Every structure is written in structure tokens, then in C-alpha cells.
Amino acid sequence: MTALNAAVTVDATLTSKLGWVSTADLQSLDAFLASVERRAFRMAEVATRDRDEALDIVQDAMLQLSRRYAARPAQEWPALFYRIVENRIRDWQRRQTVKNRLFFWRAPPRTEEDEDPVALVAEPGAGPQEEVQRAEQMRRLEQALRSLPARQREAFELRLWEGLSVEDTARAMGCSDGSVKTHLHRALAALRQELEGVWP
């Protein structure tokens, strides 16, 4: 049994060193991606207000994680994955800024009124008035999140929405634990002010 364990350990080490991914790792990777894909999609959608762009961002992030980091220990995946997602979102925002400057005469970006927040948060069983109220709350929350500086939004999303630890959030954001706490504190203060009277 000891020899078998040693063989498994050697095999795992070799596999990891050579960048190969075992079948068990592939299953873990699939389960991990399944657990984060929807949340990451919504984070990207909140930031871009565009479902297709959000889908592209998440697809890219999943591919990059699989190609480059699948052989890394599974506990590192959340921080790596969200780091890729946030980088993609920032790239998209930079591109949009340039595009808006170059093509300023084109149609203005979509406004909050173009969206259908009711469809987003409609819950079976909830009354129409309750649904409308919830939709309005969500619309205001998304608007408030978009208005935050990028680092504050990232700290809020990763720490509070995704529930990463401070250490993993710091790894995902590429900064220190202290910076995460500072960004999060400022984000919460700004949100409190923005959402005054909307959230109980």
C-alpha cells in the first residue's frame, strides 16, 4: 500500500512537472469551471452590460485557465481564474474607451432603461410588485457597482460576491492583503452611499 501511495505521488509530481493533466484533474477542472462560470458571466455582464461580450470574456478566461494552469493545484484555480476574468474586463473597458473616442458620433451606449431588469431577477412565485421592486434594487446595485473604480469593484465582487478569502482576493487582484481591505472598505462606503434608501 505504501509502495502504491509512493507511486501515485511520483506520478502526480511527474504529471505536474511535465504539464500533463490527469483524468481526475480534468474532472476537477470541469467541476470548478461549472461552479464559477455563471458568477463570472454575471460579473462580466454587470461590467460590460453586454451578454455577448460577457460570454467572450468568460470563454477566454476558461480557455486560458485550462491551457496554462490546469496542471497547477486546484486550490490555486479560483484566484487565477478571477484574475484572468478581471484582466479581460479591464481590457474590454480600455478598448471601449478608445472606441468611444474614435467613433464618438455613433449611437450612444445603452442606458439603464434599455435593459430589462425584471427578466433578470424575476423569481417564480413572487408577486408583480415585489418583482418590480427587486428589479429596481438590482438595477441600482449594478449601476452602483459600475460606478466604482475598477479596483474597488474587483475587491467587492471577489471578496463579497464570490466569497474568496482575503489572501485569494489579493492573489487574484495582484496586490497585498492590506490593499484588498482598503479597496473593499472604500467600495462598501461608496455603495452604502449610493444605495441609501434602496436597500433595507
Next chain:
Amino acid sequence: MNNEQEDRLEALRQALRDSERLDMVAAAKLRAARARAVDAARRPARPWLWAVPAAATAVLVAALWLPGAPPVTGPQPQAAGTAVASEALDVLTDEQSPDFYQDLELYEWLDREAGRA
């Protein structure tokens, strides 16, 4: 952080997590993207593998085509081959009879003797 603030944050988190419900189309697209990603992990891309043959080809092309490359020296089998072919062509196109070439050594000796005399 007091209890009231914690409750408030919990309400925000819950609302955000509730908003993760997706329509069937978006969910299917994400599933397909995930399958592609897992498949890519099975066969990781190794772009550096192409670097070795590409570099070797580049060096070869540079050595052959760059101006100022050292001229090729040493025996040139193509040149020798060309001389033999040219000699054979002379024999075939000459108006002399084949017997003349059979006795060529005799004529050369006679020529040398005549020169000496």
C-alpha cells in the same frame, strides 16, 4: 462590523447570487465553452515546440541567401560531371570515324616523335 451591516451585506450577496440564474441559451453556451476549455487542457498548446524547427529553417535560409555568405569551396562534382559530359558530346558530334579514336594513342605517339625529329 455590526449585525445590521452584516445583514445588509448578506442581502446584497444573496441578491447578486440570485441574479446568476441564466436563460437556457446562455447556460448552453457556457456549457459548450467549458467543454472546449476542458478539452484544451487535455491537449495543452505548446507554441515553443514550433520555435526549434522555425529557428533551424531561418538559420539555413540566412546562410544560403544572405549577401556576403562565404563561397562554397572544395571539389565540385557537378563541374567534373559537366566536363565528362562535354567530352562525350565532342566524340559523338565529331566527323572522325570511331577507328580514329581507337588508334588515338598511336597518333599521339607519332605526333610526339615527329616533334622530337
